[in-house]
Amino acid sequence: MESVRNALPAQDVVEDLAQIFGLLADPGRLRLISALLEGGEMCVCDLAAATGHSMSAASHALRLLRVHNVVKVRRSGRQAYYRLADSHVRMLFDLAITHIGHDGRDRGDE
Amino acid sequence: MESVRNALPAQDVVEDLAQIFGLLADPGRLRLISALLEGGEMCVCDLAAATGHSMSAASHALRLLRVHNVVKVRRSGRQAYYRLADSHVRMLFDLAITHIGHDGRDRGDE
DNA sequence: CCTACATATGAATAATCGTGCAAGTATTGT
DNA sequence: ACAATACTTGCACGATTATTCATATGTAGG
Numbered sequence: 323m324e325s326v327r328n329a330l331p332a333q334d335v336v337e338d339l340a341q342i343f344g345l346l347a348d349p350g351r352l353r354l355i356s357a358l359l360e361g362g363e364m365c366v367c368d369l370a371a372a373t374g375h376s377m378s379a380a381s382h383a384l385r386l387l388r389v390h391n392v393v394k395v396r397r398s399g400r401q402a403y404y405r406l407a408d409s410h411v412r413m414l415f416d417l418a419i420t421h422i423g424h425d426g427r428d429r430g431d432e
Numbered sequence: 433m434e435s436v437r438n439a440l441p442a443q444d445v446v447e448d449l450a451q452i453f454g455l456l457a458d459p460g461r462l463r464l465i466s467a468l469l470e471g472g473e474m475c476v477c478d479l480a481a482a483t484g485h486s487m488s489a490a491s492h493a494l495r496l497l498r499v500h501n502v503v504k505v506r507r508s509g510r511q512a513y514y515r516l517a518d519s520h521v522r523m524l525f526d527l528a529i530t531h532i533g534h535d536g537r538d539r540g541d542e
Numbered sequence: 543c544c545t546a547c548a549t550a551t552g553a554a555t556a557a558t559c560g561t562g563c564a565a566g567t568a569t570t571g572t
Numbered sequence: 573a574c575a576a577t578a579c580t581t582g583c584a585c586g587a588t589t590a591t592t593c594a595t596a597t598g599t600a601g602g
Contacts, residue, residue, distance in 0.1 A: 543602100544601100544602085545601085546600085546601085547598100547599085547600080548597105548599085549596100549597085549599105550595100550598095551595085552593105552594090553595105555591085555592085555593105556589100557588105557589080557590080558588080558589075558590090559586100559588075559589090560585105560587085560588095561584105561585090562583105562584095563582105563583090563584090564581100564582095565580105565582090566580075566581075566582100567581095568577100568578090569577080569578085569579105570577075570578100571574100572573100572574085572575085
């Protein structure tokens with residue numbers, strides 16, 4: 323199984339991957355993201371209202387997403403308008419929903 | 433933004449999604465998964481060796497993946513052979529790598 | 543039956559993560 | 573200049589999570 327070990331992605335690639343998935347591993351951020359998938363571009367207070375976050379929580383969450391290039395901001399006056407940065411997230415999102423849909427009742431163990 | 437709120441996925445869908453992404457949000461489990469993507473079917477001790485886990489850590493991790501239908505086991509004698517349960521994971525994996533590849537150095541904020 | 547081996551599991555500890563609160567910055571309106 | 577609005581940020585705290593150690597289960601061989 324030497325060969326397999328050598329074929330593994332580099333340490334830092336794996337860590338980046340984990341980080342991306344980690345960003346999507348929270349229901350709150352996921353609601354934020356799906357609101358943006360729906361709404362296109364929204365300001366923080368509307369996002370907070372739509373997703374049930376406090377402003378603070380929404381801002382914290384958006385910052386994380388922003389730092390990791392999942393969303394982008396456009397600032398205008400005193401509001402900040404957020405949008406998704408690219409389409410990968412939508413694909414990940416949809417793919418994961420498909421996985422759930424599978425409802426893989428597969429019995430067998432545990 | 434009423435309309436957006438109503439278009440959000442149901443609470444439990446979002447939670448399931450978060451859980452799936454959560455499973456992929458750990459470098460250790462990701463190494464396990466990519467070893468399986470490479471190796472096809474492997475026993476726990478080879479997986480542990482290939483990914484740098486202790487046997488115990490590998491077993492814990494595999495159990496998580498197993499419970500959530502990401503991997504399946506086949507037991508033969510005293511070993512347990514694990515394989516990926518379906519192809520969604522591979523797609524999520526590849527899609528996320530594409531996202532990284534983007535290397536979206538996009539400056540702007542933070 | 544007894545020992546060795548492969549894996550699984552539980553409990554405990556340590557690290558990480560999300561949220562609220564309070565204070566800070568920037569922008570608009572009076 | 574002052575107050576109000578929209579958002580951001582640091583900190584502290586509770587909750588979740590990963591890892592290790594010790595023990596358990598199950599199988600194979602002597």
